[in-house]
Amino acid sequence: QQQVKQSPQSLIVQKGGISIINCAYENTAFDYFPWYQQFPGKGPALLIAIRPDVSEKKEGRFTISFNKSAKQFSLHIMDSQPGDSATYFCAASKGFNKFYFGSGTKLNVKP
């Protein structure tokens, strides 16, 4: 059973556009929802994270929107740049004991 479902699998966005990646989860006990960015040949790096007591968190061009009732959260990348081209993973955890990852979204930002 997949704990975290992520979509789309791939995404092409023009430079300056908005990239939106969506995730849904099943376990209401999850209390931490991070997003990771991974470049080819590198390990995943934390991008931004949110807890379920807030509906939105913004850091620079990156925003997480969180809908607790729908059990969904999404990553928005504003003013997308070619340097943002990478694979993005959402994840969910309960108490940092175990992290469940989405299937990943490969983002390609075209110049």
Next chain:
Amino acid sequence: SAVISQKPSRDICQRGTSLTIQCQVDSQVTMMFWYRQQPGQSLTLIATANQGSEATYESGFVIDKFPISRPNLTFSTLTVSNMSPEDSSIYLCSATLFSGNTIYFGEGSWLTVV
């Protein structure tokens, strides 16, 4: 934050052999994990490395195939035993700090079994 170093970063291994991957963290951490990521795929948790005791394995992974050690708070090893081409993958070490704010990853060890 934490810096996680893995060795080797890349290796080509013969079928039937075993390889041990080392993971060193520059900070004292609470939990250490080992993940597998096949090219273009998501991360699959292999096991949680417990300090001074046997690792906790996820469904589909067994100790005989993936023995794990964690002799102290900052170091762990993962051995991939009796390798087959299906074991070709990226193996990622990860850890959470005592502050417990997130999970950090190493750069990964890319294994190719021929």
